[in-house]
Amino acid sequence: MNLTISGHHLEVTPALREYVLTKLDRVTRHFDQVVDINVLLSVEKLKEKERRQKAEVNLHVKGKDIFCETSHEDLYAAIDQLMDILDRQVVKHKGRVQDHHHESIKRMDGSAGESPQ
Template sequence: MNLNITGRHVEVTPAIREYVTSKLDRVIRHFDNVTSVTVILSVEKLKQKAEVTLHVRGKDLFVEADDADLYAAIDAMTDKLDRQVQKYKQKQSDHNHESLKHQVPEA
């Protein structure tokens, strides 16, 4: 997995990098088909913004969250991403089960 963390108008300190990595590890362990992750942290006046693009086989998942605190924005972003990953994973498994149901047994 390729992880890229970028800061816009904010310096990505080792503490922030470690925090983002630990939060994303929690989400990514649910799903092993992740090819790359791009995280962009930005500051705009009084708003801290965190956004992530998760590249999986066949789809890109994008999530963004903003808050007055950067760490709270990262938390909200990972919670949203976790829900999207769970939903995508459920769709994939439902799709696989549907294809098995439609097979006609041979007599």
């Protein structure tokens, strides 16, 4: 698994890096087939008084790319929201991948294998 944590208009401190890693553990615990994770933490200056903290992640799993982004006044809160959204999407994708054992139409009607009488 390749992991890239980068900052835009922001220095990624070891505390931020560790916080993102602990939050990503929950996602990788649910689904271990993650190939690549790119996390971008940024600060947008919309106005002088209002600074928006933005967190986004691009997660590549086998067969699909999952992208999430959130904005908040606090960067740690933005990371929390981001990981909640990402976790839901990964669990949903895992369910789709594992739910490939569909019943065939012949077996669903109940007459498969029975002789007509």
